[in-house]
Structure formats: C-alpha cells, structure tokens
Amino acid sequence: MDAPSPGKRAADAPKDPAGSGVRPWRGWGPVELVLFLANFSLALQRPLTTQYLWHRLGAEVGYNGTSRAGGCNDTADPKQQEVETMTSHWNLYIDLSSLFVGLFSATLLGPWSDRVGRRPLLVLSSFGLILQVIVYILVVILELHVGFLLLGRLLCAFLGDYNALLGTGFASVADISTPRTRTLRMAILEACLGISGMLASIAGGHWIKAQGYTNPFWLALAMLIAAMLYSAFVFRESVPNPHEASLFTLQHYRLIFQLFAAPSPGKSRKHLALYLLALFLVLTIHYGTWDIVVVYELSWPLCWGSDLIGYGSAAQHLSYLVGLVQLWACQLCLKDSWVAEISLAFNIVGMVVFSLSRTTALMFTGYGILSLSLVVTPVIRAKLSKLVNKTEQGALFSSIACVSGISMLSASGIFNSLYPATLNFMKGFPFLLGAFVLLIPAILIGVLEIFDPRPEYQQTLH
Template sequence: MDAPSPGEPGALAPAEEAPRSEIAGRSRVWRGYGPVEPIIFLASFSLVLQGPLTTQYLWHRLGAEVGYNGTSRGGGCNHTLDPKQQEVETLTSHWSLYSNLSGFFVGLFSATLLGPWSDSVGRRPLLVLASLGLLLQVILNILVVSLDLHVGFLVLGRVLCALFGDYGSLLGSGFASVADVSTTSTRTFRMAVLEACLGISGMLAGILGGHWIKAQGYQNPFWLALATLIITTLYAALVYQESVPSPQRVPLFTLHHYRSVFHLFTAPAPGKSRKHLALYLLALFLVLTIHSGTWDIIVLYELSWPLCWGSNLIGYGSAAQHLSYLVSVAQVWLFQLCLRDSWVAEVSLAFNIAGMVVFSVAKTTTLMFIGYGILSFSLVITPVIRAKLSRLVDRSEQGALFSCIACVSGIAMMVATGIFNSLYPATLNFMKGFPFLLGAFVLLIPAILIGLLEKSDPRPEYQKSLH
C-alpha cells in the first residue's frame, strides 16, 4: 500500500516532516552546482544530428535494396516522378512510422511512471536514466551503419530508449526543473531560454551534420552523437544541481505515480481549473502534432523532385528550422513589453500558418528558405503553453504535469506519424505539399482555443500583467 502524500489523510503536516526530510535529503543526495540547460543542449544536439542522418541513411539504404540510385550524398536526383523514387519515399516513410509507433507505446507507460517519481526522488535520477536510454539508441544506430544490420534494429534502439523515458522525459524533467526554481512572472521567459538551447544545438547539429555526411558518410557523425550523450549522462549524474528541495527515497514501480497524473485533473486545489488544464493540453497537442508531422516528412520533401537537395542543403534547412527556438527568446522578451502571453502565442501561430502555406507550394530552394524564415517566428507558442500549464499546478506536481505533457507529446508524435507518413505518399500524385496545407488549417484550432481561454481566464496571475 502506498504511503499517503502530503495533504491526504494520514500524512504528516509539512511543518512536522520538513526537518527530517531536509536532513535526510542533505545526507544522501549530491546537490551539484550546474544548471539543467547544458543537459538539454547536449541531448538535443545529439538527436538533431541523428534525425536527418537516420532518414537519409534509410533513404539510401532502402534505395540500394530496390535498385534506385537517383540520389547520392553529393545531391542531385531524377527530375521526374520515378516510380522507384516513390517506392523509396514510401518505404522510408513507413520505417519512420514503425520506429515512432514502437517508441510511443513503450514511452507512454515509462513517462507517466518516471515523471511523478521525479517529484519525490528529484530530477537527477530521471535525467540520468533518460540520457542512458538515448545512449543505448545511438549505440544501436552505430552498429546498424557499421555492420549493415537490418534496419529493424533502428526500431529496437527506439524501444530501448523509450524504456528509459525517452527524450520526452528528459525534456519534461528539464522544464520541471526550471519550474522548480522560477517564479510565475519569469517562468515563460525561462522556458523560452530553455527552448533556445534546443534551437542553438539544432542549428549547430544541422549545419555540421549536412557537411559531414557529404564529406565522410554516415558513420562518423553517429560517433559524435555517442560522445555527446556520454558527456550528457556524466553531467546529469555529477554536475547538475538538484532542483527538488528535499528528495526522498520512494519506490519506482508503484501505482501511486500513475495516480499522481490522474489527480492533476481530479483533485481539488485552490484556483485549479480542470477546464483550463484540459484545453491548454489540447492546444499543445494540436501544435505538437503539426510540428512533429511536418518535420517528420520535410527531409523526404527536400530529398525528392523538384527540390532534389543534397545533404549540405538539408543541413542548412535543419539549421534554419531550429532558428525558431532561438528567435523565440527575443520574441518573448520583446512582445511581453506590450502584449500578454496569450497574444504573443497568437502572433506565433500566425507566422506558423503562413510558413506552412509557403512550404505547401515551394518548388524552389529560394521559396523553401522563405518558408523557413517565416517559421523562425513560430515556436513561441510552446513555451507559453508550458508556462501557463505549470502555473495551474503546485510545485510538488511539476514532475507529474510535465510527464503528462510528455505523454501528450508522445501521442502527438504517434498521431502525426500515422497521419503524415501515410498522407505524404498518398498525395504525391496530386499535390506533394498537401500535408503542409493541412497543417496550416489545423493550426487555426489552437489559435481559437488560446484566444477564448485568454478571454475567460479568471486568474490574472496566469496572464502577462504580473505584478
């Protein structure tokens, strides 16, 4: 039977348990001295380096198996709708689907277990576990590329990574750590700064990966990803400063952690609005679905006719894609001077919709980079929603909340993968850019939701004008 948590019948009052827990926490927990941002930066660098790398490897590996050689690492492709090219696009898209679905179903259970667990034991154990999972995945990727193993081992690596919480749990723990140490008035900006780490690492990895593949092939960039994740794991274990004040030893495998997520929507609390929690999560789900889905197919879109990009241009495209995270920091800081958070998010969504429309009709490199430029103003929406959600729950519930957000992200990725990786090959013959146009239309829904929630929000501390 689980021990009662604070606030439940039979629990010790905070004043009674604080001295003992603080002493115990200090006696057995290495507090560290470093912020969480380097962990997110290094892990994101590794993943962004591997993302286009894995897609391009699948493209050329599967292309060789079906006898298609229309592309090479040097670039160039057949300027016709070659049936074999379409077959390679479809196979690559389907293997991406298998990988993402397998990771989602495993990660759905691990994330909801590990996130609430970190509210008690601290953020460090989850950061270390998630880093180890990413490390196992890149090791299997290296073995596939080096030994020409079956591409199904890439799926196995994804499953092993998900067992340890996956990148979603690592990112969620990072945001929970920021929520632990920030105030309600600074939280949106702090989360935008954390997301900027994603942008800087993505830009560097995108540019480096594209040129490196062109020069030396696939294997060496994977080795860099491995080295980066080793450093990430060591930093999380030895340097990161624990943000939970009094970590406690609690069992990992218990239903209490799953109930903590459920209690977010059922347990009464001062000022908590279940409606706002649910609707902001829905808005986040729709945004992440479109981002995940379109980003999942964009490398295929760029590799094939009529764009026919090589690995260097794909690297520049990936860097431009991640510029959005960096721009979001300046955008939040500037717009918060005159706009509430929700209206900052609305401006971001407007740029997002416009960028998707440009992508849907892009047939030249110039037009693609115009779309990337427009989208560079589009990612403020995610830190705004995360900050609003974190203000709706207590500090002791941040891990449960961000594990819930990680699950929403996983569901969004699953839905996006299922829809976009099936829709893209199905629409190649009549409108290749149709998935981007669909994404622009769907983003109108969170724009409407956020506007309505801003108008009906009864608690001014959730708005920009904090005093």
C-alpha cells in the same frame, strides 16, 4: 541563473534521516546544459537517420538519384516514389515501436522525480538515449536490417526517452522560477535547444557529405555520454528535499489522476485539458512536418543534398533562438497569449509557403517565416505549470511528455501515410493540412485568454 548562497544551499539540502550528517550531492550546474547536449545529439540523428533510410532503401530497389550530383530526375520517377513511400513508412514504424512503452515509462517516471529529485531521471533517460545510438551505430557499421532501428527505440523508450528528459528539464526550470519569470525561463531553455540543434544540423550536413554516416553517429553518442555524466555529477538538484521512493508503484499513476481530478485553489481542469489539447495539436503538426520535410527536400523538384538539408534543419532550430528574442520583445507590450497567437499566425503562413515550394529560394523563405513560429510552446508549458502546485510539476510534465508521445504517434501515422498518398496530386498537401489544423489551437488560446476569470491572466481593472 544566479547561484544560491551557501546558507540557502544548506537550508534547501535534505536532512539525513539516519542522522549521519552526510548530505546528498546537490551539484551546481544548470539543467540547460543537459538539454543542450542531448538535443545536439538528437538533432544530429533525426536527418541522419532519415537520409540513411533513404539511401539504404534506395540501394535495395536500385535507385540512387538522391541529389543533383547523383542525377535527381526532373520528372516523377516510380522508383523515387517507391523510396519516398518506404522511407515514410519506416519512419512511422520506428515511431510506433516506442510509443506505448514510452507512455508507460513517462507516467511512471515523472511523478517519481517529484519525490526522488530530477537528477535520477535525467541520468536514466540519458542512458536510454545512449543505448539507442549504440544500436544505430551497429546497424550502420554491420549493415544490419533496418528493422533493428526499432530495437534501439524500444530500449530508449523503456528508460524514459527524450520526452522524459525534456519534461524533467522543464520541471526543473519550473522548480526554480517564479510565475512571473517562468515563460521567459522556458523560452531560454527552448533557445538552448535551438542553438544546439542549429549547430548539429550544420555540422551534420557537411559531415555526412564528406565522410558518410558512421562518424556523425559517434559524435551523437559522445554528446549523450557527456549529458549523462553532467547530470550525475554536475547538475544542481532543483527539488528542495528529495527522498527515497519506490519506482514501481500505482501511486505515481494516482498522482497524475489527481492532477486533473482533485480540486485545488487556482486549478481549473477545463484549462488544463484545453491547454493540453492546444499543445497536442501544435506538436502534432510540428512532429509531422519534421518527419516528412527531409524526404520532401531529397526528392524532385528540390533534390537537395545533405549540405542543404543541414542548412534547412539549422533554419528549423533557429526558430527557438529567434522565438526567445521575439518573446522578450513582445512581452514588453503584449500578454503571453497574444504573443502565442502571433507565433501561430507565422506558423500557418510558413506551412502554406512550404506546401507551394518548388525552388530552394521559396523553401528557405518558408523557413524564414517559421523562425517566428515557436513561441507558442513555451507559452503553453508556462501556463500549464502555473496551474499546478510546486510538488506536482513532475507529474504535470510527465503528462505533457505523454501528450508529446501521443502527438508524435498521431503525426507519424497521419503525415507518413498522407505524404505518399498525396504525391500524385499535390506533394505539399500535408503542409497545407497542417496550416488548417493550427487554426484550432489559435482559437483555443484566444478564447481561454478572453474568458479566463483568474487574476493571473487578466489585466488589473482598477
């Protein structure tokens, strides 16, 4: 991102209402680094938490066959199935504990950031994530009951959670980009997420194997502290004229209602609703498969250790970086919607391969196919962003954060319940179900593209 000239910065700076001549600090750093640091921490924590639950719950029932070195059985072990079921259920409880609080905070904080600026929300959400990691560290060090992990999620959700942080990052990109460049800019931001996740996954897998769970959690905490300090003192505010506004007011909820109810030039409630539905379905499959894939890899017949799990998680995050190159190349000859359709096709095939995977080679083949599958999310976010005004970006991305939260709940409820229920007849059935569900957003995006009457999404006819 090109640095604005001093003259432009002075013009964009908010005027001091008191006439003191003192302007608020606007900063100079891009938002991408905030998301890089925060996502590094989250990517380190996700498989770390699942593996901790697996080993902790396995110890409670007297099962330790968690890798080939540890004696993973070649047949279905009742104790292994019990640990798989308990781990899936605890993942569900942890996700449920934060959903409703997260929905309340996201809808409150997003429109608030349209007025006060993006910086306060970035700092607040980063602090919430810090509190969550502190609770997790205490659970690991003091061997507290795993139920305390729910407390960490609740504290984090009350202050916005990662969804609010992510939504604010995308809103900031929307603030400073043009409709023409917005899709690529959002893909660049997602590529930053992918690079950070890939690095965290590789490092975390080997680190857990060498030193256990405590030290990786400390690194996750350090990254979040760095993200909060960067947000507070370095990040360049993208809202041109931020001003003070009350946080606890119904006006913020009215702004979200008006986003879908109030007519305006170029805005289509039908398009907003259908694109959000498509995003909901894509994210539900995305979160759901991520919830169960580590348990799927830990158990028979794959019997992966923490190092292979780290490589697998890195391959998942590589999709963001590959998606950026894929989007840049495909935009030379295709419209965004058709690039998203290609992405969904790879996603469907990758899910089918996962459902049939019984060897490490086939599992990584699935990861390779899925590396071309994540272009769809930046395309949908960019299309939604183009449907609303500059002053509504925070409200829009808080709505997207709510959709993300609801999809996370749906994913946890469906996949963490379906996975243990289908172990006896087809272990990979949830992945196969995900492949079929992804046909729906593929149809929606294609129909919206074909029948969209607005010039922004149509080729010039003359």
